[in-house]
Amino acid sequence: MxxxxxxxxxxxxxxxxxxxxxxxxxxxxxxxxxxxxxxxxxxxxxxxEAVVFASNNYLGLADDSRVQRAAELGARTVGTGAGASRLVTGDTQVHRALERDLAASKGAERALVFSSGYAANIGTIDALAPDVVFSDELNHASIIDGCRVGASETVVYDHCDADDLRAKMERRAADAPGDEQWLVVTDSVFSMDGDIAALSAICDATDEYGASLMVDEAHATGLFGDSGGGVVQREGLSDRVDVQLGTLSKALASQGGYIAGDETLIEYLLNAARSFVFSTGLSPPNAAAAREALRIARETxxxxxxxxxxxxxxxxxxxxxxxxxxxxxxxxxxxxxxxxxxxxxxxxxxxxxxxxxxxxxxxxxxxxxxxxxxxxxxxxxxxxxxxxxxxxxxxxxxxx
Ligand SMILES: Cc1ncc(COP(=O)(O)O)c(C=O)c1O
CATH class of the missing domain: 3.90.1150.10 (Aspartate Aminotransferase, domain 1)
Incomplete structure (x- = not known):
């Protein structure tokens, strides 16, 4: 054997x-x-010579000299690495400034930066620990893994189908105790199909059942909305989305991810999201580069x-x-x-x-x-x- x-x-x-x-x-x-x-x-x-039509560096800022200089300055003034978890000694002014700018771009009270979008999804879903996660069938793997890591039950609804979501919530409500906590999670822009979630209808369904809503704007940050805040911002839904996820690794030409939301959410996550608490803080050059890319995205x-x-x-x-x-x-x-x-x-x-x-x-x-x-x-x-x-x-x- x-x-x-x-x-x-x-x-x-x-x-x-x-x-x-x-x-x-x-x-x-x-x-x-x-x-x-x-x-x-x-x-x-x-x-x-080949031309790359395959990168998520959508705004082409990864080799922009201003972004490169910001990264260099971040490395020189703060250091090449954070050296520890943000909760130990890894917290710096660069992280704080980036989080203020990200919150402003999302129209949120506060933001929290993780070392990747993947870590942000896993840590957040696990920390929120809802009884049930309602998840679009084409959600990104990091959302799926977030559901797997935690003890929540996952109910998958048909892709971009708010009616199916509503039907599944209705069925669950009929069977389950009234005090269950529910989290609905969806990408805003889907990375393999290039389509957009029906966010307004999802907000309606979510409101109807008093559930919380999390939207992953990895592929929309910096591209949609007046200040690059994403599809949620473009559709005027910022007040109806509890948890907004973004990444620094795509249009913002760096590496890292973040959650934007209200004070209580962020205060909770920085204490409870294991991928934040037990992981070294985002590197200062990455934080500085993302901040400069965000500025360029917003101002040009x-x-x-x-x-x-x-x-x-x-x-x-x-x-x-x-x-x-x-x-x-x-x-x-x-x-x-x-x-x-x-x-x-x-x-x-x-x-x-x-x-x-x-x-x-x-x-x-x-x-x-x-x-x-x-x-x-x-x-x-x-x-x-x-x-x-x-x-x-x-x-x-x-x-x-
Ligand atoms: C929808 C979505 N969410 C999250 C992530 C993870 O982001 P990161 O690459 O910053 O870990 C990705 C990455 O491809 C993604 O497409």
Missing amino acids: THGFDLNDRLEQRDAQNLRRHLEVAESVSARTRFADDPKGEPPAFGD DRATELWDTVATLRDGLETMGYEVLGETHILPVVVGDRGDALELADRLRDHGIVAPAIRPPTVPEGTARIRVAPMATHTADDIAQCLDAFRTAGTEVGVL
Whole structure:
């Protein structure tokens, strides 16, 4: 009898070959819009130059000199690492200033910064410890893991379907004791489908049953709403959402995540969220970089440049005959068959465009796709190259 692990078996089950391909792409691709030289002097993997249409650095701020300087200043004045949990000695003025700015951008009383969006989701859902979490079926893995970590029961409702949410709440209310605490959790922008949750209808359902509502704005922060506060802000729902999650790692060009909400929520989380309490504080350079990126996002019309690019790409791809899902800056180009999607991604790379294939189980069988994520810094030439590549590669693979 053996109680050991067979990791080869597990790797096979996980489609390890395909994950390896992702890593190979990631090795040669930075967060920047384009890359021409490898800093180590080795030739880049995809020819002389490739343009990246696959990064969540949506505003193109990760290589903005102002953001880089802020990170440098953060490192010089405060240090490269926080050195300890914020509750021990890791709390600095940079963290506090960032949290004030984030709260203001969200129209919330206060914010709390975690070392990642993943940590923010896990720590918050676990700490709130509701009896039941009602969760959209396409919520991000960090929300799902937050539900798994805690003792809460999870009820999954159909994607973006507030009627199904309401029906499931109604059923639960009929069966369960009246003093149960409920938390409804949804992404605002869904990262694989590029669509937006029906937040107003979700707020109505949530209010009707006196439940709390948490919205993950990882892909909306810095892009939607007057001060980049996200879809909640754009739709005027800030007062009806109890917990707003954002990340610093996407449009804000840094690393980290945060929760915005009222004083009591934040005071509770900083005492009870284990991923905050028992983890080293966000690094000062990351905090400083995110603060500068937030300032630029709020004070310039950088997002408008992104929306113009999105409109041109969506229109161009649809005119060619591709099915493009969603209604946001994330453009999932559906191919269907996973082999075709992989081949199309390879051909796009041959034509100088980096955009990965997203395959089952990440997305449902038969809906393999290329996830195109433009950045505000893409030029007209970049966009033309992307569209040309999709036309040529699509014909070569036979999906057009
Ligand atoms: C919807 C959503 N929430 C949370 C996260 C986690 O954020 P982070 O990358 O900062 O850990 C992600 C990351 O991809 C995400 O897409």
